[in-house]
Amino acid sequence: MSEIKLNKVSRDYGLGIFGVRDVSLEIEEGEFMVLLGPSGCGKSTTLRMIAGLEETTDGQISIAGRDVTRLAPRHRNVAVVFQSYALYPHMSVRENMRFGMKMRKTPRDEQDRRIAQAASVLGLQPYLDRKPSALSGGQRQRVALGRAIVREPDVFLMDEPLSNLDAKLRGEMRQELVKLHRRVGKTTVFVTHDHVEAMTMGDRICIMRNGRVEQVGVPLEVYARPRNTFVAQFLATPAMNLIEAQLNAEGEAVMLSAGPIAGPLPEREAALYRAAVERKLLFGLRAEDIVTQPRPGAQAFQGIVTVLEALGPENLIVVETAGQSVSARVDRHFLPRIGDEVTLYADLAHTHLFDAASGDAIAREV
Amino acid sequence: MGRRILSHFGLIVAVVIVLFPILWVLRTSLVPAQDSYSAAILPSVTLDNYRALFAEKNFGRNYMNSLVVASLSVIVAMPLAAMTGYAFARFRTGGRLARLATLASQMLPPVALALPTFMLFRNVGLTNSLTGLTIVYAAINLPFLTWILMGFFEAIPEDLEGAAMTDGATRWGAFWRVVLPVAAPGIMAAAVLGFILSWNEFLFALILGGSNTATVPVALASLQTSNGVQISNVAAGVSLAILPLMIAAKFIQKYLVEGLSFGSVK
Numbered sequence: 001m002s003e004i005k006l007n008k009v010s011r012d013y014g015l016g017i018f019g020v021r022d023v024s025l026e027i028e029e030g031e032f033m034v035l036l037g038p039s040g041c042g043k044s045t046t047l048r049m050i051a052g053l054e055e056t057t058d059g060q061i062s063i064a065g066r067d068v069t070r071l072a073p074r075h076r077n078v079a080v081v082f083q084s085y086a087l088y089p090h091m092s093v094r095e096n097m098r099f100g101m102k103m104r105k106t107p108r109d110e111q112d113r114r115i116a117q118a119a120s121v122l123g124l125q126p127y128l129d130r131k132p133s134a135l136s137g138g139q140r141q142r143v144a145l146g147r148a149i150v151r152e153p154d155v156f157l158m159d160e161p162l163s164n165l166d167a168k169l170r171g172e173m174r175q176e177l178v179k180l181h182r183r184v185g186k187t188t189v190f191v192t193h194d195h196v197e198a199m200t201m202g203d204r205i206c207i208m209r210n211g212r213v214e215q216v217g218v219p220l221e222v223y224a225r226p227r228n229t230f231v232a233q234f235l236a237t238p239a240m241n242l243i244e245a246q247l248n249a250e251g252e253a254v255m256l257s258a259g260p261i262a263g264p265l266p267e268r269e270a271a272l273y274r275a276a277v278e279r280k281l282l283f284g285l286r287a288e289d290i291v292t293q294p295r296p297g298a299q300a301f302q303g304i305v306t307v308l309e310a311l312g313p314e315n316l317i318v319v320e321t322a323g324q325s326v327s328a329r330v331d332r333h334f335l336p337r338i339g340d341e342v343t344l345y346a347d348l349a350h351t352h353l354f355d356a357a358s359g360d361a362i363a364r365e366v
Numbered sequence: 367m368g369r370r371i372l373s374h375f376g377l378i379v380a381v382v383i384v385l386f387p388i389l390w391v392l393r394t395s396l397v398p399a400q401d402s403y404s405a406a407i408l409p410s411v412t413l414d415n416y417r418a419l420f421a422e423k424n425f426g427r428n429y430m431n432s433l434v435v436a437s438l439s440v441i442v443a444m445p446l447a448a449m450t451g452y453a454f455a456r457f458r459t460g461g462r463l464a465r466l467a468t469l470a471s472q473m474l475p476p477v478a479l480a481l482p483t484f485m486l487f488r489n490v491g492l493t494n495s496l497t498g499l500t501i502v503y504a505a506i507n508l509p510f511l512t513w514i515l516m517g518f519f520e521a522i523p524e525d526l527e528g529a530a531m532t533d534g535a536t537r538w539g540a541f542w543r544v545v546l547p548v549a550a551p552g553i554m555a556a557a558v559l560g561f562i563l564s565w566n567e568f569l570f571a572l573i574l575g576g577s578n579t580a581t582v583p584v585a586l587a588s589l590q591t592s593n594g595v596q597i598s599n600v601a602a603g604v605s606l607a608i609l610p611l612m613i614a615a616k617f618i619q620k621y622l623v624e625g626l627s628f629g630s631v632k
Binding site: 048052053072076078079080082083084086088089090099103104147151157 | 525526531544
């Protein structure tokens with residue numbers, strides 16, 4: 001068993017400055033948990049506190065049921081993969097992997113067996129006797145992983161391990177890491193600021209901001225039900241469109257009025273949000289829920305195209321309408337020119353509503 | 367092409383200007399005493415000046431003294447400097463005050479310390495002894511080496527120690543097995559600098575030393591007697607005194623370059 005429990009954990013730097021504040025999080029045995037957030041949100045600090053590299057000034061951390069809050073890193077049986085890889089530059093690849101086992105007095109033949117196995121899984125056999133400086137970025141990344149794997153730790157902690165790789169390699173390593181996690185099955189905490197990594201890799205994601213946890217959940221659930229505007233906007237590119245809005249009841253119907261987008265909410269949404277009529281709201285709609293063809297429940301609006309990004313499989317456009325910028329993810333064959341007026345359809349079946357003041361999602365009445 | 371020749375010519379002139387005094391000293395050490403001040407470049411070559419230096423002036427003893435004191439002072443100061451420098455680089459040990467004091471000790475004129483040191487050492491019987499001189503040089507080297515090593519340690523990514531400590535090493539183990547080897551070129555460069563500092567030191571060697579414990583700089587100074595400067599012997603002595611520095615300079619070049627470009631981690 002190697003679940004991780006954070007109980008109201010804080011990192012207080014003094015003078016009222018907190019790196020992490022009152023973070024509580026339970027990471028289950030074998031789970032791949034992604035800590036996601038903008039830089040400075042405390043995700044790396046949280047990871048380093050789990051590793052014991054950063055002091056925990058308040059709260060408790062336990063790994064596999066053992067309180068490790070005050071334990072030195074070496075007594076926690078965790079392995080860290082750093083963003084910089086932190087390979088020992090004066091040791092060969094083999095020695096880099098051996099170091100941790102040597103420190104733990106693993107028998108020599110067992111060391112050799114594990115190094116050989118990790119090298120074969122990671123394709124490092126040809127490089128075992130090279131120094132890190134003679135390796136490419138991707139190879140160093142693999143060595144850093146290998147060094148963690150051979151230790152057979154309770155927990156893997158990864159601090160933005162893919163951010164120094166080029167885009168193609170990053171995509172490959174993402175899939176490899178997921179495969180590796182399935183094979184090894186160890187509890188893993190993965191820190192990233194890249195929502196694509198978070199969505200694709202995490203069993204669950206934990207979104208942080210200003211040292212606090214904003215939302216924890218299964219990626220698609222968080223995507224579908226962001227708890228507030230921060231989560232809604234952070235979890236996608238382009239960020240979710242947010243427009244000041246109001247709901248009005250007209251008999252059975254609930255009318256949405258959000259800048260250029262106005263019309264009755266579909267029946268299901270109307271029922272969910274009926275309680276929010278007359279409040280100051282933010283209407284949220286993801287870029288992919290703005291379409292170019294009419295469909296039931298979608299409200300037409302016009303706008304002037306100001307940005308067109310043809311990505312290949314799809315196009316991103318931004319239109320200006322009634323003083324609002326609205327982003328849409330559209331079909332690759334929809335290719336307006338900058339300055340064209342286009343008609344788009346906002347699919348209100350995917351409406352998100354937030355309180356205008358607090359940014360919190362409006363509770364749905366189910 | 368023309369510009370290259372021109373720049374080479376300029377460089378050759380600069381090199382000659384820099385090297386001339388040194389080459390002239392070498393020349394003076396190799397000609398008979400009566401030709402020391404003549405303008406002839408090499409009227410005749412002899413090793414008599416060197417022979418006289420060792421046979422009559424006991425220069426071998428001075429040379430040995432210098433080697434021993436300079437080496438030992440570095441060997442004594444280095445471990446302390448490495449640990450202090452590491453503490454300064456990684457922890458808030460002593461705060462800014464300790465760092466400032468370390469630097470400030472380098473700004474104090476040595477003369478200000480010479481007299482108190484002499485009184486102190488006379489009381490404990492450390493004057494006229496190589497041990498006494500070694501202690502003083504180690505003390506002089508310590509802040510200097512600490513400051514240099516602090517810079518080298520600061521350049522080493524902290525994640526390396528983080529990796530070592532999660533891999534099972536103690537803080538000390540991470541320092542010993544990872545930080546020190548990675549900083550080795552820097553440590554070597556610092557050691558060479560410390561050696562040169564001690565090798566050239568004159569004031570304390572003069573005040574604390576006696577005839578048996580005189581180092582090279584003191585011995586060379588003593589050749590400037592009331593009966594005139596024995597320039598041919600001085601030239602021979604200076605030529606020999608430069609020798610270790612030449613070798614050291616070669617090492618420094620190598621290690622400093624390595625030290626500055628070591629293990630690019632990313």
